[in-house]
Amino acid sequence: MNKPALAVELQPLLQGSVRVNESMALHTTWRIGGPADLFVDPVGREDIRQAVEFARSKELPITVIGNGSNLLVKDGGIRGMVIKVGRGLAYITVDGTLIRAGAGLTLPELAAAARRAGLGGFEFAAGIPGSLGGALVMNAGAINGCTADVLQSAVVLDHQNRFITLPKEEFGFAYRTSNLQKTGTICVETCWQGIPRDPAVIEQETREYLSRRKALQPQGFPNVGSIFKNPPGDSAGRLIEAAGGKGLKVGGAEVSHKHANWILNVGNATARDVLTLIEQVKRRVMDRFGILLHLEVRVLGED
Ligand SMILES: Cc1cc2nc3c(=O)[nH]c(=O)nc-3n(C[C@H](O)[C@H](O)[C@H](O)COP(=O)(O)OP(=O)(O)OC[C@H]3O[C@@H](n4cnc5c(N)ncnc54)[C@H](O)[C@@H]3O)c2cc1C
Structure with missing residues (x-):
């Protein structure tokens, strides 16, 4: 080529x-x-x-x-x-309780705009550093809500290269997944339904929520948040910690001492380092609990 x-x-x-x-x-x-x-x-x-x-x-x-x-x-x-899909598609407009935004806008930007407009339902989005397109693909969320709760519809490029609007029911949302993961369809715009709420209350709740997240999450090294999905009724972090996974290290990749479901790039980690560490962690949890952990993080490209 x-x-x-x-x-x-x-x-x-x-x-x-x-x-x-x-x-x-x-x-x-x-x-x-x-x-x-x-x-x-x-x-x-x-x-x-x-x-x-x-x-x-x-x-x-x-x-x-x-x-x-x-x-x-x-x-x-x-x-x-x-x-x-990034800054070139990062527009946003608010019309009553509806928010329309380009897929390149980020979740914290959406949460801030909703807060200013007095619209609730987006409090979960304030601490998740993804784009709105990525949020649809992952059904990004936290304990206080997820993408599927507030999305109304989205504009995608179909396989005939036309832009079509799909209602949220078409996305097959479930825990940290949607059917965009299988179809590879590109999302260009999103439409969200807010619920009127006092901006001061949203502000206060968001501040508390962000400080709770900060206390629980590792800081200071590049990462992608949680590595594995939580198995039904349990937490991947708890299982990894109990299996002795905290602090395991391969090359520049290290399982966080603070949160065992996070792998940090503590110094020039390669993808090979991370993948080797992921296998070690999975093996430990399987040997100890007989549970197979599934990746939340998406792996792209070639070795
Ligand atoms: C510090 C930190 C904290 C985090 N906390 C959370 C959390 O609390 N909850 C949570 O759910 N996640 C969390 N994450 C993970 C991540 O932010 C989310 O999964 C987010 O939704 C990913 O969005 P992205 O734009 O970065 O997508 P990317 O990582 O760029 O891509 C993810 C997937 O989406 C696809 N994709 C991206 N954009 C589009 C598009 N426009 N059209 C079609 N496909 C697309 C990609 O091909 C890929 O398969 C965290 C990450 C970090 C670094």
Whole structure:
């Protein structure tokens, strides 16, 4: 594949930028990941449609990312085209109790706008550093709510390369998953239904919630939040801790001493380090409790 030639051909079709061999470590909160062949940073949804059409015409595989806060990109990087749905789709408008926002806006930005407009239901979103597109894919949430509770509909690019609006029932939301994980459909816009609530009460609750999170969560090293989903009726962190997993280390990757379901990049960790550590943790929990832990984090790319 002649990557520079492809970039030169694609660039005039877009308002946003096209880059070659872009390090994915720049686009993941873990600061880990090899290069993407072609990296597209779109400005607006039309850029996304053009980039997808181009990739299909050249038979390039397409990978979509948001804020990279739930991603492990392997050290060999990603072949084909990566489209980052980010700042170029970060608009927001509030109309009564409805909030419409581009898929590149972040959950904390959504929560702040809702708070200012006196709309409740988004308190959970204040501490989750993902994009709204990534939130739909993961059904991001916390103890006080999740994406599926407040989403009304979303605009996606269908397989005929048309933008269509789907109601929330079409997304098959369940615990930290939606059917976008299987279909790979790209989300470009989201619409949310708020509930009128006193902004001062929202503010107070959000402040308390964020300080509780801060007390429980490791700080200071790149990470992606929880690694494994909680098994039914239990907590992955509790199981890993009880199996002696806290502090396990491979290369620059370490199981947090504070929260055993978090793996920190404590110094130039590679994806290989993280994957080896993940296997060690899974084996310990299986040997001790007979429970198979499933990844919440999404793994992309090649070795
Ligand atoms: C400090 C920290 C705390 C966290 N706390 C929480 C928490 O409390 N609760 C929680 O649920 N998660 C939490 N997370 C994880 C993460 O923030 C969420 O999973 C978030 O929803 C991921 O969004 P993202 O934009 O970063 O997606 P990415 O990590 O970029 O991608 C995740 C998946 O979504 C896909 N994707 C992204 N954007 C789109 C799009 N526009 N269209 C189609 N597919 C897309 C990607 O292909 C990938 O499969 C935390 C992470 C960190 C670093």
